[in-house]
Amino acid sequence: MMNITEREAEVAIDIQLTALGWQINPRESNQNVYKQRPRTPEQKKALGGKPPDYVLYAYSDSDKPSIVIEAKKPNKSLTKALQDGIDKYARKIQAPIVIASDGWRIKTWHIEKGEPLFIDGREVEDLISPGMTQVFIKDNNFSSFLKEIAIEQSELINNFKMANNILKNEGLSAGIERFSEFANLMFMKLKMEGGGGKPLAT
Numbered sequence: 512m513m514n515i516t517e518r519e520a521e522v523a524i525d526i527q528l529t530a531l532g533w534q535i536n537p538r539e540s541n542q543n544v545y546k547q548r549p550r551t552p553e554q555k556k557a558l559g560g561k562p563p564d565y566v567l568y569a570y571s572d573s574d575k576p577s578i579v580i581e582a583k584k585p586n587k588s589l590t591k592a593l594q595d596g597i598d599k600y601a602r603k604i605q606a607p608i609v610i611a612s613d614g615w616r617i618k619t620w621h622i623e624k625g626e627p628l629f630i631d632g633r634e635v636e637d638l639i640s641p642g643m644t645q646v647f648i649k650d651n652n653f654s655s656f657l658k659e660i661a662i663e664q665s666e667l668i669n670n671f672k673m674a675n676n677i678l679k680n681e682g683l684s685a686g687i688e689r690f691s692e693f694a695n696l697m698f699m700k701l702k703m704e705g706g707g708g709k710p711l712a713t
Contacts, residue, residue: 521546521564521582523614524638531640533567543568543641550574554604563600569644576606577644585613593618607648610638621651631655 525535528544535544547562549555551574554566565580581596583589592611601609601622608628609620619628619635628635629652639647646653 517582517584520584520612520614524565524580524582524612527614527638528565528567531638533641541571543571549576549604557603558600559603561599563596566600566604566606567641567644569641569648576604577641577648578608578610579604579606581609581611583611583613585615587613589613589616589618593620596620597622608644612638621647624651626651629653 529535533544534542535546536542545566545568546564549558549563549566550568554574554576563579564582565578566576567578567580568574569577579596579601581592581600583592589611593609596609596611597620600606607622609622611618617636617638620626621628628639628647631654632652643653
């Protein structure tokens with residue numbers, strides 16, 4: 512890899528953050544990325560004058576920092592940069608997430624969980640948006656798959672029996688009538704769930 516300076520790495524980080532919806536421009540009222548300083552005097556004091564490369568604030572209504580980013584040259588250790596971000600900055604201003612980046616590669620760390628960030632079981636390899644940051648503040652693992660609700664066979668049989676008894680008590684004595692009515696009810700339930708934005712399985 513060609514000899515890239517830390518400043519060039521920061522330019523690459525700036526471009527990626529902007530594309531993800533972060534606001535770097537200090538002239539904008541909704542700025543949520545601060546370079547070489549935190550947002551508040553209290554945080555600056557807590558850092559003892561040592562400036563972090565980036566401090567990101569994912570919540571517009573809060574001064575609580577969300578991410579500290581340490582930028583390094585490509586030939587420098589991201590593991591060491593990550594540890595510096597944790598020890599020198601994030602813990603002191605209580606930022607929950609740390610990222611080390613050379614503009615192309617990244618390493619992440621969730622302070623509370625003591626682990627990297629994961630999406631669907633794979634370690635995060637890109638910078639993240641403000642919205643995803645809010646998700647990761649709560650947990651270092653994110654699943655993009657819908658979780659299926661597992662129903663025990665015995666519970667399913669009991670539900671069928673209960674529905675059968677209700678229909679029988681309503682005067683549907685013939686089994687085929689009860690089955691037909693039950694099928695109609697199931698169809699209506701599935702249709703209602705599908706109308707709420709969930710795709711129906713085919």
